[in-house]
Amino acid sequence: MFKRRAPRRGSHPYAIPYTLSAPALLLFVTMVLAPLLLTGLLSLNSYDDSVGIKAGVDLHNYLAIFGDEYYLRIFLRTFWIAILTTFICVLVGAPEAYVLSRMRGRWRSVFLIVILAPLLVSVVVRAFGWSMLLSADGLINRALQAMGMAPVKMLYTSGAIVVALVHVMLPFMVIPVWTALQRLDPTVEHAALSLNASQATVMRRILLPQILPGVLSGSLIVFGLSASAFAIPGLLGGRRLKMVATTVYDEFLGSLNWPLGASIAIVLLLANLIIMMTYNRILERKVSKTLG
Amino acid sequence: MQRNGPLALLFHTLVVSFMLAPLVIVCLVAFTPQDTLSLPTTGISLRWFKAVFEHPDFLQSFYNSLQLALLSATLSVLIALPAGLALGRYNFPGRAALNALFLSPLIIPSLVLGVAFMRLFSVMGMTGSFFWLVISHTVVITPYVLRLVLAAVVGIDRSSEQAAQSLGADPWTVFRRITLPAILPGLSGGWMLAFINSFDELTMSIFVTTPATVTLPVRMYMYATESIDPMMASVSALMILVTGAAMLILDRLYGLDKVLIGERT
Numbered sequence: 001m002f003k004r005r006a007p008r009r010g011s012h013p014y015a016i017p018y019t020l021s022a023p024a025l026l027l028f029v030t031m032v033l034a035p036l037l038l039t040g041l042l043s044l045n046s047y048d049d050s051v052g053i054k055a056g057v058d059l060h061n062y063l064a065i066f067g068d069e070y071y072l073r074i075f076l077r078t079f080w081i082a083i084l085t086t087f088i089c090v091l092v093g094a095p096e097a098y099v100l101s102r103m104r105g106r107w108r109s110v111f112l113i114v115i116l117a118p119l120l121v122s123v124v125v126r127a128f129g130w131s132m133l134l135s136a137d138g139l140i141n142r143a144l145q146a147m148g149m150a151p152v153k154m155l156y157t158s159g160a161i162v163v164a165l166v167h168v169m170l171p172f173m174v175i176p177v178w179t180a181l182q183r184l185d186p187t188v189e190h191a192a193l194s195l196n197a198s199q200a201t202v203m204r205r206i207l208l209p210q211i212l213p214g215v216l217s218g219s220l221i222v223f224g225l226s227a228s229a230f231a232i233p234g235l236l237g238g239r240r241l242k243m244v245a246t247t248v249y250d251e252f253l254g255s256l257n258w259p260l261g262a263s264i265a266i267v268l269l270l271a272n273l274i275i276m277m278t279y280n281r282i283l284e285r286k287v288s289k290t291l292g
Numbered sequence: 293m294q295r296n297g298p299l300a301l302l303f304h305t306l307v308v309s310f311m312l313a314p315l316v317i318v319c320l321v322a323f324t325p326q327d328t329l330s331l332p333t334t335g336i337s338l339r340w341f342k343a344v345f346e347h348p349d350f351l352q353s354f355y356n357s358l359q360l361a362l363l364s365a366t367l368s369v370l371i372a373l374p375a376g377l378a379l380g381r382y383n384f385p386g387r388a389a390l391n392a393l394f395l396s397p398l399i400i401p402s403l404v405l406g407v408a409f410m411r412l413f414s415v416m417g418m419t420g421s422f423f424w425l426v427i428s429h430t431v432v433i434t435p436y437v438l439r440l441v442l443a444a445v446v447g448i449d450r451s452s453e454q455a456a457q458s459l460g461a462d463p464w465t466v467f468r469r470i471t472l473p474a475i476l477p478g479l480s481g482g483w484m485l486a487f488i489n490s491f492d493e494l495t496m497s498i499f500v501t502t503p504a505t506v507t508l509p510v511r512m513y514m515y516a517t518e519s520i521d522p523m524m525a526s527v528s529a530l531m532i533l534v535t536g537a538a539m540l541i542l543d544r545l546y547g548l549d550k551v552l553i554g555e556r557t
Contacts, residue, residue, distance in 0.1 A: 129314025
């Protein structure tokens with residue numbers, strides 16, 4: 001005898017999707033929402049060298065960050081390094097995506113993977129590679145000396161951090177510009193050229209406006225990731241050249257002032273979210289203006 | 293379509309060399325016979341690779357990382373699969389919020405997550421637990437799996453499911469025989485991508501590992517800040533090898549360019 005399952009009368013209409021997402025919901029509530037909330041609360045506590053973390057609730061950590069020149073300088077340095085990295089990534093990544101898109105068949109996919117695959121190699125490995133290239137007796141300095149020039153101090157400077165950050169972030173710029181270029185209709189370019197537009201005009205009037213959204217979303221990702229980068233400033237910036245992420249690390253694992261470290265992390269998170277949201281708003285306005 | 297001019301090709305060559313330089317240098321220096329970081333000009337030697345395998349800390353960390361990546365990638369697939377089906381197939385109140393929550397680790401800096409996990413584990417008294425390390429990796433890599441699963445679920449042609457259903461197949465059979473095979477490439481690609489991301493993860497792990505659970509990237513970071521000898525280059529070369537092998541498999545399973553660029557087009 002076949003037994004048909006009784007229709008589940010009265011069961012909730014959304015029972016299936018809710019049941020299916022339940023494990024993920026449980027994971028993300030315990031591992032995203034709860035820890036962030038705890039960190040927010042921790043940032044309101046205070047710290048005493050002899051007692052440890054004290055329970056009081058106030059904003060003095062935040063006041064300390066914004067009132068202390070030491071922390072302000074670190075935030076400012078992080079900001080400038082992230083801006084510079086983003087700028088260079090635009091200047092290099094956008095043209096590179098364009099060159100890639102004009103390649104043919106095999107070469108195109110080979111080089112696309114060559115440019116993007118370093119993304120999957122651990123950032124420690126890449127930072128270490130750069131520290132070998134840039135160190136006092138590294139390859140670049142030896143090449144300089146071989147050519148009869150004086151060695152340059154590169155490691156432990158902001159320059160080294162920017163170079164290595166550009167290396168890590170470039171794929172994040174190439175990807176969105178590449179995606180934008182793939183959506184481009186090549187006949188528009190041909191039409192403009194056949195109507196006697198110069199190559200420069202085509203570039204300015206047709207290409208640029210269409211890849212602009214890609215460039216903007218790429219710079220958003222690059223800026224956010226650079227501002228919170230840890231391994232690169234940790235290995236290439238040395239002890240003195242601190243960025244926000246390395247400062248948080250030192251507060252947590254060096255001086256054990258968790259509440260202060262937590263408030264720096266919260267400031268970083270909020271700054272990231274605010275920049276991302278304003279940027280998105282500008283992006284949407286810009287896109288709707290170009291399209292309509 | 294226009295061809296690239298010589299200037300464009302020169303620029304391209306420079307960019308490619310820039311991208312490959314640090315990786316190539318690491319792999320070359322790993323074979324040096326000397327005691328210092330130098331290119332193997334006098335001959336090729338495997339002594340620093342041997343040194344790695346005789347270094348118990350690195351071996352221990354390698355096993356930790358391997359175990360961690362295998363477990364967390366599997367767990368994240370088990371969690372992302374039902375969630376992807378729910379988000380991709382059903383419209384229900386709160387769907388957009390869940391979608392945003394499940395992808396949020398992509399926009400929260402890993403540093404912030406690391407700090408947050410460290411606090412959570414200390415409050416729970418779970419600092420140093422390997423289980424909770426697996427869970428923390430799972431939450432960071434699940435968004436990558438979820439994106440691939442969502443792309444696969446949305447792309448399914450539903451008529452064969454309906455055909456099976458109308459021929460009397462029960463929902464479980466339809467899922468096992470029709471739906472699952474159709475999304476398998478996305479699922480296995482997602483697993484592989486999650487594995488690579490967990491195996492390489494540094495910034496979050498550095499806050500939640502303890503001496504017994506240190507992962508390979510964390511061990512390498514600590515080692516590189518203290519001493520610099522060619523062993524670091526050999527470990528890095530091995531790391532590139534593991535990642536490279538994983539990338540090849542990923543390419544076979546799903547297509548590396550599709551994973552790297554995403555399915556937005």
